[in-house]
Amino acid sequence: MPPPERLRIVVLTGAGISAESGVPTFRAEDGLWEGHRVEDVATPEGFECDPDTVQRFYDDRRAHLATVVPNPAHLALAALEERHDVLVVTQNVDDLHERAGSRNLVHMHGELLRAWCQACDGRFGWDGDLLARPACPGCGEAALRPDVVWFGEYPYGLDRIDDALRRADLFVSIGTSGAVYPAAGFVRSAHDHGTRTLELNLEPSLGTALFDEARHGPAGAVVPAWVDELS
Incomplete structure (x- = not known):
């Protein structure tokens, strides 16, 4: 069997992914x-x-x-880097992605x-x-x-994020409310560039209707299941 296609994936993570590790939500x-x-x-x-x-x-x-320690969702995203070209863009200011093993990472909120x-x-x-x-x-x-990055201040890495969205095959939003900009606008940017979009969230976000596909449930369950599908 041939190896799976290597995809260019941009993953946005928000408070929902770290909440399952015991990090208080925003x-x-x-x-x-x-x-x-x-x-x-x-x-x-x-x-x-x-x-x-x-x-x-x-x-x-x-x-x-x-x-606190990384949960299965953090670990699954780190493992995804072994098989695909992944950029994790996080709104979270904790270090759980790094401790899980993610290396290609933008902390847009510091x-x-x-x-x-x-x-x-x-x-x-x-x-x-x-x-x-x-x-x-x-x-x-x-x-x-x-x-x-506080309210009224400019997020980090927006040029790098925009460039990644332009080249991506898939944009995935995990554990976000869809209420905080500019991150809430990434799904529209992805659509403008012809990129497939997927929401993985505990419940529908404010932007669920903008995604090509949405799956809802705890990040520690739905993220590893999705990653396994891409193996």
């Missing part, structure tokens, strides 16, 4: 993010108004990463395990706290903040 039904108003902990204005609260919030989230210096514009790997205002490894100034 926003609860009451509109709060782990007990905080989003405006207070996920905007430049919130950081300017109360930097201590923002730093403490992300310090706690960073520490929580040590308590990473909890990186810090950004407001003085020298340097970006550094960071696994400790930022509340105590540690010195920047590059310039020595106490001007570090989480390297996380």
Whole structure:
């Protein structure tokens, strides 16, 4: 039997894939993010108004990463790289894709395990706290903040993502709400380029009708099953 066709696949992942590992989802039904108003902990204005609260919030989230592990959906996507040309674009700021083994990855909303210096514009790997205002490894100034994209800031890697969508055979959205742009617009871009589209989500998203196919259920079940089909 001939080997399966090697496909060019762009996978978008959102909070739903990491929720099954115990990472809290972005926003609860009451509109709060782990007990905080989003405006207070996920905007430049919130950081300017109360930097201590923002730093403490992300310090706690960073520490929580040590308590969670990749789930079968993360592991299946890493395995998919062995058989197809895969770019994982994640809206998540955790490191579960990396720990699962994914290598071709764009963190469009930044990473909890990186810090950004407001003085020298340097970006550094960071696994400790930022509340105590540690010195920047590059310039020595106490001007570090989480390297996380907040509302009103420009996501990372959009040119690379757009180029990948132009060349892809398949676009897959996993665990996303379909409500946050620009990621929610990727399915339209894929369609514009003639790319097949698939949604894998716990339940129908706001953009389900835009996909060529949708499958619903826990990511830890539906993602490995889909990956097995491509073997």
